[in-house]
Amino acid sequence: MIKLLPKRRITSVLGLSLDAGRLDGVVVRRTNGSVIVLKAFSAALTLDPLTNEPELLGQEIRNILDKAGIRERRCAVCVPLSWALTHQTKVPDLPEADLQDLLSLEAERGFPYGPESLLISKTIAKVPGGEQYVTQIAVQRDHVVRLERALKAARLKPVTMSLGLSALQPPELPEGVLALLPLETSVALQVSYGGGVIALRSLEGAVEAEAGLKQIHGDAVAREIRITLGQMPAELR
Numbered sequence: 001m002i003k004l005l006p007k008r009r010i011t012s013v014l015g016l017s018l019d020a021g022r023l024d025g026v027v028v029r030r031t032n033g034s035v036i037v038l039k040a041f042s043a044a045l046t047l048d049p050l051t052n053e054p055e056l057l058g059q060e061i062r063n064i065l066d067k068a069g070i071r072e073r074r075c076a077v078c079v080p081l082s083w084a085l086t087h088q089t090k091v092p093d094l095p096e097a098d099l100q101d102l103l104s105l106e107a108e109r110g111f112p113y114g115p116e117s118l119l120i121s122k123t124i125a126k127v128p129g130g131e132q133y134v135t136q137i138a139v140q141r142d143h144v145v146r147l148e149r150a151l152k153a154a155r156l157k158p159v160t161m162s163l164g165l166s167a168l169q170p171p172e173l174p175e176g177v178l179a180l181l182p183l184e185t186s187v188a189l190q191v192s193y194g195g196g197v198i199a200l201r202s203l204e205g206a207v208e209a210e211a212g213l214k215q216i217h218g219d220a221v222a223r224e225i226r227i228t229l230g231q232m233p234a235e236l237r
Contacts, residue, residue, distance in 0.1 A: 010074060010159065012038070014065075017078040017164055018147075020184035021045050023064060027072050041068040054146050058153020065154065075156045078164035079147065081188045081202045085111055085118075085138045088198075090131065090233070099134075107136055117141050123171050125196030127235050135197045137163075163200070165190045171197045178225065182207065184214075187221055189228060198236055199228050 012029040026040040043064045047057045065071075087110030091102060103122060107115050118138040125133045144161065151158050169179040171192040181188040187206040191199040203224045207216055229237050 012072055012074070013159065014070060014072040014075040014156070015078070016075050018045070018049060019078075019080050019164075020186070021048075022184050023061065025065070025068070025070065027070055039068060039070055041070070043068075049147055049150060050143060054149035055153045057150040061150065061154040061156075073155060073157050075151065075158050077147070077151070077158050077161045078167060079139065079143070079161055081163055081165065081183070081186075081200070083139050083143050084163055084200060085113075086135055086197075086200050087111055087138075088133055088135045091134050093130070093132065103134060103136060107138070110136070111138055113138075113140060119144060123196035125171075125192075125194040125198055125236075127194055127233075129235065131235065133196065133198065133233070133236070135200070137197070137200060164188065166197065166200070171195065180221070182214075182216055187216065189224065191228065191232075193236060198232060201228060 010030075012027065015026045015028065017024045021044060022042060023045050024042045027038040028035050029038055041064070045057075045060060047060050049057055087106060089103065089106045089110075091099060094102065104115065107118070107120060111118060117140060119141050120136050120138045122134055122136045125135070127133065147161070148158065165179060165181045165188040168181065169177060169190055169192065171190075172195050173192060176193040177191070179190045179192070183202075185204070185207050187203040189199065189201045189203055190197060201224070203221060205217075206220045206224070207214055209215070
């Protein structure tokens, strides 16, 4: 999660999700301890957040929001899972400073970009026997900067950015969980265990449009699940 503004009590927020040329959104409000949905929408995006000018993308987002009658400015944004890079390391029990030094070296070795060009988050999973696995999840800094510029051009104030599946399925749960989230052209997969993320993948080609309807290929998803589990250490599998 990328926190952008100081924590404060927010009673309403616009949730936005970008994925494969679509923008989905919902406005929710907290009322008497519960959350109610005020408005929801889904629209196609003609501009690419990574290749088109952010100001033009921001104007397109603003036009979509105006058409939907949405005036809420504070937003929580789910960035595409395809932006995420992951690298997993088995680590001994180390003081925090030593652990961070080790992870910095692992990030330099495991990611295709320098650490200075990445925003990196980490989760730690503890498995039976006391062993620890750290998964580092990185997003290119330029991707986030461009998206922030687009949101500013759309007259929005982002309060947080995160991956959609990790927001829906927090990794802090103590028991092992395999979660799937159908997206526009793919299926997101997350495996959590021992308080951390073990696997985070986008299953490309698992969703296809046939006769104007989206169809999930169950056999392809099952095959990718087996591959994902097979790549895990035995004590996690």
